[in-house]
Amino acid sequence: MPELRKDPITQEWVIVAVERGKRPSDFPREPRVFEIPTRKCPFCPGNEQSTPPELLAFRPPGSPPNTPGWWVRVVPNKYPALAIEGEVRKSGRGIYDYMNGVGAHEVIIESPEHGISPAIMSVKQVEDVMWAYRARYLDLEGDHRLKYVLLFRNHKRVAGASLEHPHSQLIATPMVPQDVMAEMEGATRYEQYHERCVYCDMISQELDEGERVVLENEHFLAIEPYASKYPFETWILPRRHRSSFAAISNEEQTSFAAALKEMLLRIYLLLDDPPYNYTLHTAPTRTTSDEHLHWHLEIMPRLTITAGFEMGTGIYINVTAPELAASHLREVKIAAEQIA
Amino acid sequence: MPELRKDPITQEWVIVAVERGKRPSDFPREPRVFEIPTRKCPFCPGNEQSTPPELLAFRPPGSPPNTPGWWVRVVPNKYPALAIEGEVRKSGRGIYDYMNGVGAHEVIIESPEHGISPAIMSVKQVEDVMWAYRARYLDLEGDHRLKYVLLFRNHKRVAGASLEHPHSQLIATPMVPQDVMAEMEGATRYEQYHERCVYCDMISQELDEGERVVLENEHFLAIEPYASKYPFETWILPRRHRSSFAAISNEEQTSFAAALKEMLLRIYLLLDDPPYNYTLHTAPTRTTSDEHLHWHLEIMPRLTITAGFEMGTGIYINVTAPELAASHLREVKIAAEQIA
Numbered sequence: 165m166p167e168l169r170k171d172p173i174t175q176e177w178v179i180v181a182v183e184r185g186k187r188p189s190d191f192p193r194e195p196r197v198f199e200i201p202t203r204k205c206p207f208c209p210g211n212e213q214s215t216p217p218e219l220l221a222f223r224p225p226g227s228p229p230n231t232p233g234w235w236v237r238v239v240p241n242k243y244p245a246l247a248i249e250g251e252v253r254k255s256g257r258g259i260y261d262y263m264n265g266v267g268a269h270e271v272i273i274e275s276p277e278h279g280i281s282p283a284i285m286s287v288k289q290v291e292d293v294m295w296a297y298r299a300r301y302l303d304l305e306g307d308h309r310l311k312y313v314l315l316f317r318n319h320k321r322v323a324g325a326s327l328e329h330p331h332s333q334l335i336a337t338p339m340v341p342q343d344v345m346a347e348m349e350g351a352t353r354y355e356q357y358h359e360r361c362v363y364c365d366m367i368s369q370e371l372d373e374g375e376r377v378v379l380e381n382e383h384f385l386a387i388e389p390y391a392s393k394y395p396f397e398t399w400i401l402p403r404r405h406r407s408s409f410a411a412i413s414n415e416e417q418t419s420f421a422a423a424l425k426e427m428l429l430r431i432y433l434l435l436d437d438p439p440y441n442y443t444l445h446t447a448p449t450r451t452t453s454d455e456h457l458h459w460h461l462e463i464m465p466r467l468t469i470t471a472g473f474e475m476g477t478g479i480y481i482n483v484t485a486p487e488l489a490a491s492h493l494r495e496v497k498i499a500a501e502q503i504a
Numbered sequence: 505m506p507e508l509r510k511d512p513i514t515q516e517w518v519i520v521a522v523e524r525g526k527r528p529s530d531f532p533r534e535p536r537v538f539e540i541p542t543r544k545c546p547f548c549p550g551n552e553q554s555t556p557p558e559l560l561a562f563r564p565p566g567s568p569p570n571t572p573g574w575w576v577r578v579v580p581n582k583y584p585a586l587a588i589e590g591e592v593r594k595s596g597r598g599i600y601d602y603m604n605g606v607g608a609h610e611v612i613i614e615s616p617e618h619g620i621s622p623a624i625m626s627v628k629q630v631e632d633v634m635w636a637y638r639a640r641y642l643d644l645e646g647d648h649r650l651k652y653v654l655l656f657r658n659h660k661r662v663a664g665a666s667l668e669h670p671h672s673q674l675i676a677t678p679m680v681p682q683d684v685m686a687e688m689e690g691a692t693r694y695e696q697y698h699e700r701c702v703y704c705d706m707i708s709q710e711l712d713e714g715e716r717v718v719l720e721n722e723h724f725l726a727i728e729p730y731a732s733k734y735p736f737e738t739w740i741l742p743r744r745h746r747s748s749f750a751a752i753s754n755e756e757q758t759s760f761a762a763a764l765k766e767m768l769l770r771i772y773l774l775l776d777d778p779p780y781n782y783t784l785h786t787a788p789t790r791t792t793s794d795e796h797l798h799w800h801l802e803i804m805p806r807l808t809i810t811a812g813f814e815m816g817t818g819i820y821i822n823v824t825a826p827e828l829a830a831s832h833l834r835e836v837k838i839a840a841e842q843i844a
Contacts, residue, residue, distance in 0.1 A: 178819065180731075390511075473585070
């Protein structure tokens with residue numbers, strides 16, 4: 165089982181693969197390209213036996229699990245970063261803290277089609293992927309060992325994707341991750357002073373000023389945040405204040421999928437299908453109050469390299485001002501059939 | 505002038521290039537190789553006019569500045585992330601905070617030889633580079649606008665180096681960066697409880713246990729830290745507790761250069777000259793107390809890709825346990841002439 169180790173100085177957790185860890189010769193000397201031919205792709209229809217048994221699939225009524233016909237399919241990760249079996253055990257080793265690596269690691273296969281991605285899928289398909297996110301979120305929220313569920317997507321090899329077939333991932337952790345704690349603490353600090361949600365204030369200022377807004381629909385808006393760390397970093401925020409993604413309504417889900425799909429398409433067209441990561445920021449599991457967080461999704465195109473300065477200070481150097489990025493993204497011409 | 509913008513939620517600063525920012529077409533579609541032939545390299549001897557005038561050079565007595573003959577040379581960065589002219593101005597824009605991008609950005613050219621790197625330089629040359637670090641640090645510490653000085657090295661393109669010629673960089677900022685604050689706060693928390701330095705305790709536990717120690721010399725040790733974020737992450741720590749690198753003695757400097765050079769060589773031999781970043785962690789400028797920090801250098805080989813999970817949680821997945829990494833690094837065979 166992997167270990168969770170806590171840095172005694174910064175209190176940051178790290179997942180360490182203590183068994184079957186990589187040896188020096190296991191690391192590629194050159195960046196690798198995707199090596200698996202489609203016929204052997206474990207996420208392609210017909211190869212359902214190459215993955216662990218499915219946890220969820222949207223498929224025609226009556227069709228047997230782990231057979232073709234599905235349009236969204238969720239399976240456990242074959243090489244999980246955290247293991248689903250066992251109880252959380254915590255202990256100390258001198259000055260160091262340790263927790264065993266209990267958690268969940270799942271793959272959301274977003275389409276049966278190998279060569280597609282959310283930017284060029286139908287809005288309906290993206291919405292179904294979001295429904296799969298929500299279903300898995302709600303299922304894992306029932307597991308009292310799990311304190312946080314992260315849903316995220318790595319697009320292309322340089323953004324960390326190890327398979328080309330379109331997929332998202334879910335990792336659930338036995339503690340609230342440090343960056344989520346930092347967001348909640350920041351929002352709490354702001355709320356204690358102003359008695360308002362910092363995200364709600366941000367939405368209101370952005371809509372007033374307009375220069376960093378890329379799109380708006382009934383329930384969501386997409387902005388290039390004022391302190392973007394990455395060129396063309398984009399946040400998709402619900403207008404309605406809720407701390408948890410799990411609180412999304414049916415109507416909001418449609419609006420969310422439309423905003424996400426359109427932003428990914430604008431980025432795809434403007435930057436020639438760049439590598440990116442996106443992450444869904446939400447409250448810890450079983451948070452019943454709506455204070456101190458406002459769930460949203462962050463898209464980070466990977467156009468530049470994070471290097472020594474960022475690693476030594478935490479300060480990112482963003483070479484494209486968000487106002488300029490927003491203006492370019494707004495100007496992308498989109499045909500009606502591209503966002504259907 | 506670049507801007508420093510503060511994230512209203514996490515309070516993290518970002519440097520934003522508001523003028524001459526990169527447009528969508530400025531980002532490479534494919535990873536680039538080093539494109540500059542040696543004869544045009546701005547850091548090679550004979551091309552001194554291609555850089556801004558030198559701030560410091562180790563060269564034969566009486567030889568004129570900005571001419572060949574030097575063995576270490578420091579120049580301002582031609583494309584600085586922060587600008588050296590002007591006063592620090594701070595203001596608000598609605599909920600957002602802003603500071604103008606005053607600071608320093610310098611390049612330490614580590615050798616006249618284009619194709620070398622610290623792993624294969626002489627220890628004496630590495631020591632001279634460290635003397636250049638210290639001289640520039642002390643000079644900038646006198647500038648009261650600057651609150652922090654980061655010295656760092658990006659090795660190879662995938663670790664963010666834009667030129668092949670061996671060089672380090674220095675960036676000085678008008679505020680204490682968030683990650684330095686976090687380290688100091690963490691060390692303070694530990695000290696308030698235990699009345700001991702967390703780094704001193706770490707050194708003592710590591711030397712007792714031995715399994716994560718790679719090398720020791722008179723004044724320094726090199727370990728693979730317990731909560732390493734990266735495979736083969738290495739810290740070089742002084743045995744003597746001092747918060748600032750500026751406090752290093754002549755004797756310690758020799759010992760520091762020997763430890764750094766040997767660790768870079770071990771990594772070079774074991775992992776076939778991998779890309780890496782290193783960063784020098786030290787107290788903010790003009791820190792007079794030795795509490796709450798213990799200066800050290802962190803080396804982070806770039807063997808894996810930081811992706812959505814790390815970006816959404818701050819939790820790194822390290823696929824090589826530090827105990828295994830230390831064992832491999834200790835076993836590297838080194839000939840006496842390689843560390844002379």
